[in-house]
Amino acid sequence: MIIKSLTVRNFRNHSLRNIEFGEGINLIVGPNASGKTNIVEAIYYLSLARSFRGVSDEEIINDKSEYSQIDAIVLEGEIRRNIRILITKRGRSVLVNGKKVSKLSDLTKCVNVLLFEPKDVMLFRGSPKERRNFLDINLSKQFPIYLEYISRYEKALKQRNEILKSSKVDEKLLEASTELLVKYAGPIINYRAMFVKDIHDILIKITHALTGVKSKIDITYKPFVNMSSDYQSIALEAFNRSLESDLKHKVTSIGIHREDISVSLNGKDIGTHGSQGENRLIALALKLSPYFMIEDKDKKPVVVLDDVMSELDATHRDRLIKFLRKFEQVFITDTKLEIEGATRIEIRK
Numbered sequence: 099m100i101i102k103s104l105t106v107r108n109f110r111n112h113s114l115r116n117i118e119f120g121e122g123i124n125l126i127v128g129p130n131a132s133g134k135t136n137i138v139e140a141i142y143y144l145s146l147a148r149s150f151r152g153v154s155d156e157e158i159i160n161d162k163s164e165y166s167q168i169d170a171i172v173l174e175g176e177i178r179r180n181i182r183i184l185i186t187k188r189g190r191s192v193l194v195n196g197k198k199v200s201k202l203s204d205l206t207k208c209v210n211v212l213l214f215e216p217k218d219v220m221l222f223r224g225s226p227k228e229r230r231n232f233l234d235i236n237l238s239k240q241f242p243i244y245l246e247y248i249s250r251y252e253k254a255l256k257q258r259n260e261i262l263k264s265s266k267v268d269e270k271l272l273e274a275s276t277e278l279l280v281k282y283a284g285p286i287i288n289y290r291a292m293f294v295k296d297i298h299d300i301l302i303k304i305t306h307a308l309t310g311v312k313s314k315i316d317i318t319y320k321p322f323v324n325m326s327s328d329y330q331s332i333a334l335e336a337f338n339r340s341l342e343s344d345l346k347h348k349v350t351s352i353g354i355h356r357e358d359i360s361v362s363l364n365g366k367d368i369g370t371h372g373s374q375g376e377n378r379l380i381a382l383a384l385k386l387s388p389y390f391m392i393e394d395k396d397k398k399p400v401v402v403l404d405d406v407m408s409e410l411d412a413t414h415r416d417r418l419i420k421f422l423r424k425f426e427q428v429f430i431t432d433t434k435l436e437i438e439g440a441t442r443i444e445i446r447k
């Protein structure tokens with residue numbers, strides 16, 4: 099897909115800005131605090147109806163305004179869609195070609211954005227939650243049913259934790275709730291395992307392209323219980339084993355909400371052993387991987403790299419730029435970069 103144009107109104111520091119984008123690389127340049135990240139935040143907002151900065155809508159609306167609006171023209175091959183998102187302090191509405199859209203998956207189908215932001219350099223060093231989010235966001239976009247499984251699981255998890263927290267734990271209720279968790283976790287484990295298996299070779303190829311070295315890369319996913327024909331009884335046993343501790347701490351200590359993925363370079367965990375640059379490049383490779391899992395050229399996501407270039411040395415920067423030329427559409431923010439053939443968008447204060 100291609101984002102042809104973007105108009106933001108009262109979006110953060112931009113009172114009104116209309117931008118025409120090109121295919122291939124778009125370079126958004128300007129001094130610090132001019133509003134470059136805010137522009138890519140609006141692009142990201144088009145795909146998930148939320149900010150990637152984990153803030154409430156209220157923070158997005160310009161300080162001097164009551165609402166914020168994003169309009170975009172998005173092309174999927176021959177299909178042209180007008181997307182409008184209106185954000186107010188009381189809620190938001192999403193229109194695709196003038197028709198109200200209420201299901202998130204209907205928006206994600208129209209705009210898919212792969213984002214790399216500065217904090218992603220911590221992807222392998224930070225908490226497992228970030229890595230689970232990577233799995234969950236990408237799987238939900240690819241398979242809307244996955245999101246359904248996750249929300250059912252989370253609801254069951256909330257119930258189980260409430261039971262554990264009650265002054266007198268109802269054992270029957272707890273048992274039923276554990277069974278529900280095991281049931282909903284099954285398909286999630288299958289999807290996660292499949293995703294990690296599929297991404298493996300892609301990750302190796304991208305890492306080689308970005309680093310220029312053919313090192314050994316591995317990605318592993320360890321579910322809390324391996325999938326097998328005995329899954330249900332093994333999973334129930336696992337919950338049984340942790341029951342005492344769960345009752346003591348009043349929280350569910352095992353399950354898909356505690357799982358993790360790890361990536362290793364030459365047999366060593368990248369989070370604990372990798373350099374800052376290796377962490378940056380391999381996290382970038384991982385975050386770009388889903389692009390190559392989508393076959394249909396017209397449905398390929400757009401790629402956003404916020405502030406990534408300035409931290410790389412010249413050789414790695416050139417290698418990355420060469421690699422990025424493969425993509426349908428890329429947005430790069432930087433304070434001073436120049437890229438031959440790129441569409442240049444200057445943001446001034």
Ligand SMILES: Nc1ncnc2c1ncn2[C@@H]1O[C@H](COP(=O)(O)OP(=O)(O)OP(=O)(O)O)[C@@H](O)[C@H]1O
Pocket residue numbers: 109110111112128129130131132133134135136137156157158159160161162405433
């Ligand atoms: N709701 C808002 N209303 C008005 N201004 C805002 C709002 N939210 C953020 N800003 C301002 O937007 C400005 C630009 O932020 P942004 O993060 O986009 O800058 P940037 O160009 O990416 O800078 P850098 O190069 O440092 O990353 C900041 O100075 C910030 O104070």
Ligand SMILES: [Mg+2]
Pocket residue numbers: 134135136404405431
């Ligand atoms: Mg920025």
